[in-house]
Amino acid sequence: MNTVQLVFNPAAGRHSAPRIDALRLGFEGAGARVILSECGPGIPVAISDEASHICAVGGDGTARHVALALAGSGRVLPLSVYPAGTVNLLYREMNLPRDPALYTSGVLARTGPASHYGVNLNDTLFLACASVGPDAETVARLSPWLKRRVGRLAYAVSFLHVLILWPRRRITLVSNGRRIECAAFYVAKGRYFAGPWSFAPEARLTNPLLHVIALQRPGRLAYARFCWAMVRGRPVECVPGVAAFTCTALTAEASAPLPVQADGDIIAHLPARIALRPEPFAFH
Known part of the structure; x- marks a missing residue:
């Protein structure tokens, strides 16, 4: 039984x-x-x-x-x-x-369970996606009290604060010998991000691969272009100033301990090492 x-x-x-x-x-x-x-x-x-x-x-x-x-x-x-x-x-x-x-x-x-390859992030893990940038700042500033009462609308309120303050930090990503300077980055293990949208439509929970998007141009306009392409279902890598690559591991550093959002929560701060877990979970 x-x-x-x-x-x-x-x-x-x-x-x-x-x-x-x-x-x-x-x-x-x-x-x-x-x-x-x-x-x-x-x-x-x-x-x-x-x-x-x-x-x-x-x-x-x-x-x-x-x-x-x-x-x-x-x-x-x-x-x-x-x-x-x-x-x-x-x-x-x-x-x-x-x-x-x-x-x-x-x-x-x-x-036959599906093999889902989770992702190690420093001393913890995530399953679907992670990000550092405006999205993570939004989650970091989120009011738990407001979230319990209005659900997703609480994220909009928090994001308005981020739009006003808009903290800018330079982030350095290193993967497979490649070095990328950016203002924000996103890691997809699964297909979806923040709801029905996707910045990496080829990503799958069952594939042992990370899909990474780096926003190399800082500022509200660059971020808005990225978001607009994503919500329309257009390839975000075609947006000027966006770099896209796949990998199984990467490191991220910044001049400040920026928050890392993963699966909807702040679970770490930079610097971070992100890598596929060698043993998959057996999802049913």
Whole structure:
């Protein structure tokens, strides 16, 4: 019998107790035993010794915390993600049903897990994407109180502050012997960024490759051109002052400890070493 550890974050943007109950009933109806575990601020994820499958319920940040705990446990277990956060990039790419009954039966019926290569970043990791620049500054200045009340609109309020202040720092990227000076950079492990958009449409969670975009021209206009190309689905590498490359590892340094946003949270500050994890996660 499968034992599913259902890990959920009560502080997630779209947390719902009835939804957790529906997922529990769905897994039990599919023949599994369920262990309920909370996580969130001040509540670290602990992988149960009895678990044979981990299901993270929340946003990309919750999934990242669960994956980090799973990596630290030294165990290789199937991992699934059900969306209940402000942004759900991992779930968007996996294209699974939202109905709890269909989701739970489908997850347990899968026989061949997808190998998702996470990304090490200094002493932590991320799963979908990372950035340093205006986006990371926006997340760093985000009000948790406002996010709980208005969801994604809180990011817009924070971004307005960044537009006014607009901190500019020179960043140095080094990868495969190549050195790039830039004002901001983005790393895609998966296809999506900040919702349905993509600056690296060829990126996939299951491919062992990082897609990097570097904005070499500082300023609001250069950033606006990059964003406009991305939301229209145009190749961002065609924007003047944008450099694009793929790699499996890179380092980033700056004259100040700039925040690094990954999977929707600030998880580190520069300098940083970013590299694919050698052992993939088994996503269902």
